[in-house]
Amino acid sequence: MSDREALAAIVRGDLDTAARFARDAAFDADRFAAFAAEHQLAGFVHAAIAGTPMQGALSAAARERLAGAFVRQWAINERLAQELREVAQAFESALCPFVLLKGLHFAIAYHGGTDRRGMSDLDILVRRGDLERAMSLLVRRGYERSASALMGWRIASMFTHACELERNGIPLDLHWELVNHPSYRLDYDEIWARRRRFDADGADVYVLDDEHALTFQVLATAKDLELGTVTLKAFADLYAITRAFDAKQAWEPFFDARTREHTARTAAAMLALMLALFDATRSFSRLAACLDRWASPPAPRALVERLAMRRRSLGDRLWAVGLYETSLLRAGAWWALSLPFRMAGHSTDHGPRESAAPLGDVR
């Protein structure tokens, strides 16, 4: 029995199994709380097990650590929700449409509430043609770019997918693409056409439909894996979106659409990895059956355990690069060409921010 297995049971909502793990003599509650925090899931775990036998089975110190993480998560999310409402009003007044990515959408739609998922910033997607207008709206609101654009945004935007801004300690990523890679053929007309209205805790916004939310999460997770910064939080999101998608829609059309986008291999690999990480094959038997037909390059041995232990491995990162549906040579050439633009466009890497409390020193 490992911390990963206990976390997997919580992610699956199998709290009886989680409590059984917690009562095992080999289970170390403090170590588990640290494990959850390292994966940016301490607040999520607290919310998921509140009032259940699993919570009662934890030590006082572990409960305190998880509860503390939840309070930080709650305060950050509330602050982001307030900011989103004001940003949404500014964009609506200027008739500049945007789509809210991840954040409150994932928390409310897939995890069950604003405070159920950790967040560190706001991510919004605008049409490429609206990019300059969106940027001026944000600058007028007091946002400042926290990173520069090499050779100007028009050129930099060919190699990156978002720019980072910040206002009063609130980070905001302004996207013009979900992810950027020359092998991808994402249909942005379809993405925008299928967006839907969503009440993000008082902010009336657009969000991606389930299929594109899942696609975005798959691609973002693969990118984090490639960069060596992925945590189990990304996979917990993937699990929650998969649960919503699996309840309503078929997997074959999903993979047919990803094939047209040249993202099917990445989608299959990340979903298979999610099933392995959370011992979830039985939860998603239709997906598991479908994945058998959409074989992706086999994952490196012990990848699941390395991810759980947050051990970076060059082999794992190269495996993620190998998921692009292009030759390794072309992928490598694009990586080298885009590197200066990507480095200039990011103030920090995408490491875990939960414990860093980027929005101020909240309790």
Next chain:
Amino acid sequence: LKPGRAELARLAAACGVECTDVIRLGSVAIHVLSERSAYRDAVLALFRTEPGQHRDFDPSRASARIFVFKADASDGVFGAAPPDGLHVTEPESGRRWIIATEALTAHLFGGDPIELFLALQGSPRDDNAFRVHLSVVVHRALFLLDRVFLHAAGVVFGETCWVFVGDKGSGKSTLSLALGAAGATVLADDHVVLERDGERFLASGCDGEARVLDDVERHLFGTPVDARIVELGGVRKKEIPIARFFRSDPYRDHRLDRLVFPRVGTAFRVSAMAKAEALVALIRATRASHRFSGPADPGAYLDYLSTLVDSADTFSLELSPRLSELDRLVAWVRDAAT
């Protein structure tokens, strides 16, 4: 636009203030004045007060007044309503704030007396929308005055003040009366107001009556009590005047010492509660009645609740469904008092 107290009072009087009543919000008695009984009753309902419940209280002794009236945009006193959300001005000298939603604009004056002028602007979609706006504005006004209205019971045992925070069905009435029977002074069985006083908090109760189920009545009193029967959420209860049987002191401030989060489980258990866990429990207990007015607002709210949990010892309490085990609760509280 910032009209003064006198101008607002004149405006309210011009609209009519014939419908009046009294709310006892802990140690603060509030005189509610309105042009319509529906507005007055909506304010009373926010604090679980029935019309005429405090008819014995002389309204001229109230330390706070709430005026509710319909504003006419053409009178030039109120600015345009915000399109959405909650807006609160920064406090000015003289402890004065403006709290506004798309349907209500409130001018709050601290000091003596506390006055809240609630002006309806436009037409809320329906009665429910009006009640939501009213709740948001009034709870924010309370918060600006450093107070929160909590679903909680309170007792003083010896020199120690205990507040038991819990939702419906968590055993608040039962435990507060059991402690009353053991010699505690009961502040309230269902609602308590807490007020920040520097780094400490003051607690006061909002009602001198307790509502109990049949089995609790039998356990505590032996024979049926001659009292009014009320139906609350589909459950019949006896409404018992606490002072008739126990010591009762609902409308006076007591310095808070212990904050307890009870629930009915399978056996009597009590354990110290980590501050972070108590903070989460308080967020859950109070969040529904609060709206934030900007990105910095959650921080202020968290700071208030953090000070609250730091000011008191915090405990998690599991009550047994067997009423005989209330003796263990009494023993625990008595031990703590000595």
